Amino acid sequence: MAPGSAGARTDQTAAITAAVWSALGTVRDPELDRPLTDLGFVASSTVDPGGEAVVELCLPTYFCAPNFAFLMVADSYDAVSAVPGVSRAVVRLKDHFAADVINKGVAARAGFVGSFGEEAADELDGLRADFLRKAVLAGTDRVCRSMVSGGVARERLADLTLADAPPTPDRERLRERRRELGLSGGDADPLVLDPGTGEAVTADELHRHLGLARLTRVSQDANSGVCRGMLRARYPEATDNPDTEETP
Amino acid sequence: MYEKDGEKYFVVDGHTHFWDASPANWVPGQEQYAKGWIECFHAYQSLGPADTHWPIEKFQKYDEETMMYDLFDAGHVDVAIFQPTSLRQWYKEGFNTTEANGALAEKYPGRFIVNTNWDPRDGDPGLKGLEERVQRWGCKGAKLYTAEWHGDSRGWSLRDPEASRYLEKCQELGVKNIHVHKGPTIWPLDKDAFDVRDVDYAATNFPELNFIVEHVGLPRIEDFCFMATQEPNVYAGLSVVIGGLMHARPRFFAKVMGELLFWVGEDKMLFGADYAIWEPKWQVEGFVDWQMPDGEEFSDYQKLTVETKKKILGLNAARLYGLEVPEGLDLKAPETVEAVGVPSP
Numbered sequence: 001m002a003p004g005s006a007g008a009r010t011d012q013t014a015a016i017t018a019a020v021w022s023a024l025g026t027v028r029d030p031e032l033d034r035p036l037t038d039l040g041f042v043a044s045s046t047v048d049p050g051g052e053a054v055v056e057l058c059l060p061t062y063f064c065a066p067n068f069a070f071l072m073v074a075d076s077y078d079a080v081s082a083v084p085g086v087s088r089a090v091v092r093l094k095d096h097f098a099a100d101v102i103n104k105g106v107a108a109r110a111g112f113v114g115s116f117g118e119e120a121a122d123e124l125d126g127l128r129a130d131f132l133r134k135a136v137l138a139g140t141d142r143v144c145r146s147m148v149s150g151g152v153a154r155e156r157l158a159d160l161t162l163a164d165a166p167p168t169p170d171r172e173r174l175r176e177r178r179r180e181l182g183l184s185g186g187d188a189d190p191l192v193l194d195p196g197t198g199e200a201v202t203a204d205e206l207h208r209h210l211g212l213a214r215l216t217r218v219s220q221d222a223n224s225g226v227c228r229g230m231l232r233a234r235y236p237e238a239t240d241n242p243d244t245e246e247t248p
Numbered sequence: 249m250y251e252k253d254g255e256k257y258f259v260v261d262g263h264t265h266f267w268d269a270s271p272a273n274w275v276p277g278q279e280q281y282a283k284g285w286i287e288c289f290h291a292y293q294s295l296g297p298a299d300t301h302w303p304i305e306k307f308q309k310y311d312e313e314t315m316m317y318d319l320f321d322a323g324h325v326d327v328a329i330f331q332p333t334s335l336r337q338w339y340k341e342g343f344n345t346t347e348a349n350g351a352l353a354e355k356y357p358g359r360f361i362v363n364t365n366w367d368p369r370d371g372d373p374g375l376k377g378l379e380e381r382v383q384r385w386g387c388k389g390a391k392l393y394t395a396e397w398h399g400d401s402r403g404w405s406l407r408d409p410e411a412s413r414y415l416e417k418c419q420e421l422g423v424k425n426i427h428v429h430k431g432p433t434i435w436p437l438d439k440d441a442f443d444v445r446d447v448d449y450a451a452t453n454f455p456e457l458n459f460i461v462e463h464v465g466l467p468r469i470e471d472f473c474f475m476a477t478q479e480p481n482v483y484a485g486l487s488v489v490i491g492g493l494m495h496a497r498p499r500f501f502a503k504v505m506g507e508l509l510f511w512v513g514e515d516k517m518l519f520g521a522d523y524a525i526w527e528p529k530w531q532v533e534g535f536v537d538w539q540m541p542d543g544e545e546f547s548d549y550q551k552l553t554v555e556t557k558k559k560i561l562g563l564n565a566a567r568l569y570g571l572e573v574p575e576g577l578d579l580k581a582p583e584t585v586e587a588v589g590v591p592s593p
Contacts, residue, residue, distance in 0.1 A: 031467065061291065062284035065442075097284055118400075134470070149544065214548070215511070216470045218503040223467035225497035226295070233294035 009049050016085040017047045023079040024055065030071055030128055032224045033135040033177075039224075040231050040238040041072070043094065051087035053080050056094055058238065060230035066098040067124055070115065073106045095234075132181045133195035138217035139174035140192060144210060146170070154210070158203040163187035249577065250324035250561075252536050255554050258577040260565035261319065261328040261528050263427075263462060263487040263520025264360075266352055267344035270309040275340050281397075282338040289525055292488075295496040296526045310524055312352060320359060323521070323528035326562065327571060329361040331391040331427055331462070331520075337398065350385040361569055363389040363427065368410035369398045375417055382421045388569055389425035390418060391462075394446070406446035415454050425458045425568050426450075427485060430465040430472070442468045444475055451479040458568055460518060463488040469504060473511035477587065483568070484512045486560070487520030490531045494538065502541055506549025513587030514556045518565045532561065555579055 024045060025037045036042050036057065043056040055076055059069060073093050080089040091106060093099045098116075105115025113120045143165050148154050150166070162185065165171045175185040183198045184190075190200035192209065201209045231238055250257045269286035271279075290307050293300075306314075319325045330349035334342045342348070346364040353360035362385040366378045381387060395403045404411065406428070418426065430444050444465045451459045462485035465472030476482045489508075493501035508517055519535070521528035540551050558579060566573050 061288045063288055097281060137470075212470065212474070215473055215507050218500070218507050219467065219469040222469065222493060222497065222500040222504050225500045226466070226492055229295045229492075229496045230291050233291040 012085065013047055013049055016051065016053070016083065017045070019083045020045055020047055020053050020055070020080050020086065023083050024076060027072060027075045027079050029068065029227075030131040031068055031134075032220060032227060033131070033138065034224065036072060036076065039228065040235070043235070043238070047086070051085055052090065053083070053086045053088070054090045054092070055080055056092050058094055058231070058235055059096060060227045060234060062095060062097055064096065066096075066102065066116070067112070067120075067127055069093055069096060069098065070102050070105070070112055071124055071128065073102050077106050129181065132177055134216050134220065135177045136174065136181065136183070136195040137213045138220045139170065139177055141210070141213040141217040142170040143168070143174055144192065144213070155203060155206065157192055157210070158190075158201055158206045160191040161188055162191055165191055249326055249574070250532055250536065252533075255536075255558075256577050257324075257532075257536065257558055258562040258566065258573050259325050259327075259528070259532055260519070260562040260569075260571065261323075261325045261521045261523070262460070262485060262518040262565045263331050264319065264328040264523045265331065265333070265344045266312075266315060266349055267333075267524070268309050268341065268348070269307075269339065269343060273309075273339045273341055275336075275338055278338045282335075285335065285338065285343075292492060292525050295492045297495050297530055300527050300530055302524070307524065312355075315352075315523070316356065316359075318527050318529070319521075319523060323523075324532045325521075325528050326574075327359065327361060327566075328523075329389065329520075329565065329569070330363055332363065332365045333391065333393050333396075333429075334365060334367070335396065337396075346381050346385060346387070353385070361388065361571075363387055363391050363425070364423075365391045365393065366414050367396060367398065368404055368408055368414050369401060371410070375414065378414065378417060379421060382423055387421075387423055389427060390423050391427045391429065393429045395429075406450040411450070412453065415450060415457065419454060419456055424456070425460060426454075427460045427462050429462045430468065444468055444472050447482065448475045448479060451475075451482050455481055457481065458483060460485045460568075462520070464504075464508060466492075469507065473507060476512045476516070483516045483518060483564075484508055485518050485520050487522035490519065490535055491522050491526035494531065494534055499541075499545075502546055502549070505552075506540060506546060509550055509552075509556075509587075510548075511587055514559050514585050515564060516587075517560045518568075519561045535561065 021037065024042055025035045027036050028034060029036060029039055032039065041057050041059060043058040045055045047053045057073060057076065073091050077089055077091045080086060080091065092103050101115055112123050144157055147165060162171065162175060179185040181195060183193065183195065192201040193199060194201055250259055269282065274282040286308055290304055293302065319328055332346045332349055333344045336342050346362065350362045353362045364381045364385065364387045366374060394405060428447050430442060444461060447459055447461055458481050460483040461472055464484045464486065466488055476484065489504055493504060521531050536557055540546055540549050563573065563579065
C-alpha cells in the first residue's frame with residue numbers, strides 16, 4: 001500500500017484511535033482510583049482522518065461532584081492531546097449539571113477557578129492529594145492483607161520494605177501512588193507508611209493504621225459499587241468492565 | 249411490628265419522605281435541575297430488587313394511600329420519621345416539606361414523627377420560622393441539607409457562625425436530634441464536597457444534641473467512622489447502606505456493616521428506608537434474615553445477634569426520640585455495647 005493512500009490513512013487512524021483509548025486508560029476517577037475506561041465513563045471515543053480526537057465522558061449521576069468531574073475531563077484532555085498523531089483533542093462531559101462550564105473551561109485551559117469563578121476558592125491540587133492519600137491507604141490494605149493471608153505475621157509488617165511484598169500489580173500500584181504524592185516508593189523503603197507524614201508506621205501504630213487502611217478500602221470499594229450501579233441504571237448500554245471490580 | 253422466627257421487632261423507619269417532584273411543581277427556568285434531581289433519586293431505586301422498581305411518573309409523585317400501604321401495611325414499619333428537604337429553588341412548593349409531612353402525620357396519629365429543617369442563610373426570619381414550625385408540628389428533630397442551592401450560593405457548612413445560632417435555637421426548643429445529610433452533594437466546589445468534618449465541629453460544640461449522619465457519610469464512610477469514634481453524640485443513619493448495597497452489592501454491604509459495627513457500634517446505628525427511593529418491606533425482611541458471611545474475607549467482623557438487629561431496626565431510634573416501645577418488643581435486659589474502635593491483633 002502506497003504511503004498517503006486511503007488505506008494507509010485508515011490504518012493510521014485506527015492506530016491513533018487505539019492509542020487514544022490507551023491514553024484514556026491512564027486517566028483515573030480520583031476518588032475511586034480506577035481508570036475511566038474500566039468504570040465505563042468513556043461513552044465514545046473517535047478520531048477522524050485529520051487526527052481530531054473527540055471523546056465523550058458520562059458519569060453515574062447528573063449531580064456528580066463537579067470538582068471530580070473537572071479533574072477527569074481535564075486529565076482526559078491532557079492525556080489525549082499528548083497522543084502522537086492527534087491534531088486536536090475535544091473532550092466533552094455529557095448529561096451533567098455543570099457540563100457546559102467544565103467543557104468550555106477545559107477547552108480554554110482556564111483552570112478550575114477560571115471556569116467556576118467565585119464558587120471555587122482554589123485549584124484542585126489539594127483535593128487530588130487528599131484522594132491520593134486515601135488511595136495509598138486502600139492500596140496498603142490490598143498488599144498487606146494478601147501477605148497476611150499468605151502467612152506473614154501481621155506484627156512483622158512494620159519491619160518490612162516494599163521489596164518484601166510479592167511483586168503483584170497491587171504492589172506496583174501502591175508504589176506509583178506513593179510516588180505521585182511525593183513519598184518514597186523504592187524497594188528499600190518501608191512497606192507501611194503514613195501517607196500524611198510520609199513516615200514509616202511503627203509497630204505500636206500498626207494495628208490502628210491497618211484498621212484505617214481496611215476501612216478506607218471498604219469505603220472505596222463500596223463507593224465504586226454504588227457508582228457502577230448508578231451508571232448502569234443511567235446508561236444501560238455503557239461498556240463497564242465488571243472484571244475489573246475489586247476482588248478480595 | 250415485624251415478627252420472624254418467634255422474635256418481634258419494633259421497627260422505626262428513621263428516614264422517610266413524602267415528596268412532590270412532578271413537572272407541575274418545577275420552577276420555570278430550573279426544570280433541568282428539578283428533573284436531574286428526581287432522575288438521580290430514581291436511579292438509586294434501581295439498586296433495589298427489580299420487582300420494587302417504579303416507573304418515573306409514579307416516582308415523581310405518589311399519593312398518600314400508596315405511602316401508607318408501603319410503610320405500614322406491607323413494610324412492617326411501626327413509626328416513621330419524616331426528614332424534609334426544601335429545594336425551593338427548583339420546586340415551587342418545595343420538594344418534601346415540613347408542612348406536607350405534618351399534614352399527613354396529623355391525619356394518622358402515632359404513625360409519624362415530624363422533623364423540620366432549616367438553612368442558616370435564611371438569617372433572623374429563618375430562626376423565627378424554625379420556632380413556629382417546631383411549635384406547630386411538635387418537632388424533636390431537624391434534617392439539614394448543606395448542599396442546598398440558595399441564589400448564587402451552592403451550600404453552607406455547620407462551621408458557619410450562622411449555623412451555630414440555629415443549633416443554639418434547636419437546643420433551646422428541645423430539637424435534640426440533628427440529622428445531617430452527608431451524601432451526594434456539590435459544594436464546596438474546590439474541596440471534598442462530602443467532607444464530614446463540619447459535623448465533628450458542631451458535635452463538639454453542642455454535646456447536648458445528637459448528630460445523626462445520614463447515609464453514614466457515604467461516600468466518606470472512613471472519615472465518618474473515624475469521627476464517630478471521637479464524638480459520643482454522633483450516630484450512623486443507615487439509609488442508602490441497606491437500600492443501596494444489601495441487594496446490589498452484598499459483599500460490600502457486609503463489609504460496610506462490619507466496619508460500622510466495629511467503629512460506631514450497634515447502639516448508634518439507625519435503620520432508615522429512605523422511602524420512596526426504596527420501600528421498607530424488602531429492607532426490613534432482608535436485614536432480619538441477613539448475617540455476616542463466613543470466610544476469611546469477613547473474619548475481622550462480628551456476627552449479628554437478634555438483639556443487634558432489634559436495636560438497629562428500631563430501639564435505638566426509639567431511645568433518641570423518646571418513643572414508648574410496646575410491651576414485649578423491648579430487649580429483655582438492655583445493655584450497651586461499646587465499639588471496639590481498634591482492630592484486635
